[in-house]
Structures are given as C-alpha cells and as structure tokens.
Amino acid sequence: xxxxxxxxxxxxxxxxxxxxxxxxxxxxxxxxxxxxxxxxxxxxxxxxxxxxxxxxxxxxxxxxxxxxxxxxxxxxxxxxxxxxxxxxxxxxxxxxxxxxxxxxxxxxxxxxxxxxxxxxxxxxxxxxxxxxxxxxxxxxxxxxxxxxxxxxxxxxxxxxxxxxxxxxxxxxxxxxxxxxxxxxxxxxxxxxxxxxxxxxxxxxxxxxxxxxxxxxxxxxx
Numbered sequence: 001x002x003x004x005x006x007x008x009x010x011x012x013x014x015x016x017x018x019x020x021x022x023x024x025x026x027x028x029x030x031x032x033x034x035x036x037x038x039x040x041x042x043x044x045x046x047x048x049x050x051x052x053x054x055x056x057x058x059x060x061x062x063x064x065x066x067x068x069x070x071x072x073x074x075x076x077x078x079x080x081x082x083x084x085x086x087x088x089x090x091x092x093x094x095x096x097x098x099x100x101x102x103x104x105x106x107x108x109x110x111x112x113x114x115x116x117x118x119x120x121x122x123x124x125x126x127x128x129x130x131x132x133x134x135x136x137x138x139x140x141x142x143x144x145x146x147x148x149x150x151x152x153x154x155x156x157x158x159x160x161x162x163x164x165x166x167x168x169x170x171x172x173x174x175x176x177x178x179x180x181x182x183x184x185x186x187x188x189x190x191x192x193x194x195x196x197x198x199x200x201x202x203x204x205x206x207x208x209x210x211x212x213x214x215x216x217x218x219x220x221x
Contacts, residue, residue, distance in 0.1 A: 001034060003043040006069060007208045011078030011200035014208045015040055019067040019187030024058050036070055044074070060086060060093075063158065065173070068095070068192025069208050073200075081200040086155070094194035095150040095160060096139070096212045098219045099169040100179060102146045107137035110163045114156050122176060123162035132156045134163055140220045145172060147212075147220045160190060172219060189216050 001021055007014040017023065017036050024037040033039070037058060045054045057079030059071050073079035085091045115129030116122075123132075133153035140147045146169070150160055158177070164170060165177035171190050173183035183189070195208045 001039045011075045014071045017062055017070045019065055020185050022064050023061040065186055065188045066190045069195045078200040092196035093152045096191050096193050097148050098145050098172045098189035098216050099164055101169050102141045103169055109135050112163050116157050123158040125166045130156055132159045142220050145219050
C-alpha cells in the first residue's frame with residue numbers, strides 16, 4: 001500500500017485508504033502488514049528514522065470495501081483530544097456514494113434503529129438497538145444510478161450501507177446489503193471524501209478533502 005498523506009501535524013496524520021485494505025486487524029496474535037495502521041507506523045518509522053516503537057492511535061475506521069480519508073493520532077495527546085471530538089460528534093464526516101436507482105426525495109434525513117447481527121457481521125434495521133441518523137442530497141443521477149453526498153450524524157456499524165439499503169437504494173457493489181452485482185476486488189462505491197475537525201492543540205479548524213473518485217462520477221456520467 002502506497003502511503004498518501006493528506007494532512008499532518010505534530011499530533012495527527014490523515015491518509016488515504018484504498019478500498020480493500022483494513023484500517024486495523026481484529027484481535028489476533030499476528031499483525032497484518034497490509035493494514036493502514038501497520039503501514040503508516042512503518043512509514044513514519046522509516047521517514048523520521050525513529051529507532052524505537054512508533055505510537056499510532058486509531059481514531060475511527062472505514063469498512064474494508066470503502067475508500068477515503070482516515071485520521072490517526074501520532075501522540076497520546078492527539079489520541080485523547082480527537083477521541084473526545086469523535087465522542088462529542090463535533091467532527092464532521094462527509095461521504096459520497098453511488099446507489100442503485102434514485103431516491104424519491106432530492107435531499108432527506110434518514111433515521112433508523114440499528115442492531116448488529118454478529119453472526120452475519122451486518123447491521124439490521126429493527127425496533128431495538130442504536131439510533132442511526134444521516135443526511136443526504138442527490139448530486140447527480142442517470143437512468144440507473146444516483147451519486148449521493150452524505151453527512152453522518154452518528155457513527156454506527158455499517159450505518160450508511162444499512163440505511164441506504166433500508167430505503168431501497170443499496171450502494172453499488174454492496175451485495176451484503178442488497179446490490180445485485182459484486183464489483184472487482186469486492187469494493188463498494190462509497191468513499192469518505194471530507195473530514196472537518198480541530199487540531200489537538202491550538203483549537204484550529206482543519207479541513208481534509210479529496211476529489212470524488214473517478215469510478216463514482218463515471219457511473220452517473
């Protein structure tokens with residue numbers, strides 16, 4: 001995995017995660033060389049010629065088939081301050097996704113109750129569980145697909161995937177949530193494109209943005 005640094009200061013580093021790469025491996029005695037966590041640690045260690053262990057804190061995750069911006073902490077202070085921002089929902093996360101069909105409303109707020117089916121490793125809509133809220137607007141549509149801009153208000157497991165599927169518009173390639181066809185390398189057309197937060201020190205506003213991937217815009221061309 002090639003490390004593409006999108007933002008960096010003394011406490012934080014934001015990188016681009018390609019679809020198909022894990023942010024961090026689950027509980028196991030073996031590390032996975034092809035995770036964002038391990039690759040960024042090695043990148044910092046070699047670049048800065050650090051002789052000892054490199055600190056790196058996971059602040060949030062993207063699903064394996066999802067691409068986009070991932071923010072990590074280079075110090076314990078960075079980890080603590082930014083984890084607090086995530087808990088208090090002061091960090092703004094924006095995604096773009098291509099879904100099958102066109103939602104009835106040009107823009108809307110989706111609110112569901114989600115619970116995690118651990119056996120299926122899937123979020124399910126039900127009457128009990130955790131509240132999930134997102135907002136979307138249609139950027140562009142054609143006869144088969146729509147490109148959506150999505151704002152997350154909560155951060156639940158597979159939230160975007162489950163909620164869009166619940167309204168009858170699963171993400172292209174997301175066969176787990178109702179798409180009919182799988183895409184190469186099992187990726188889905190969902191990308192974390194914008195992240196807004198405050199620095200760990202100094203309380204300065206930071207915007208990290210990337211262009212919407214070509215494969216998403218091409219689908220609705």
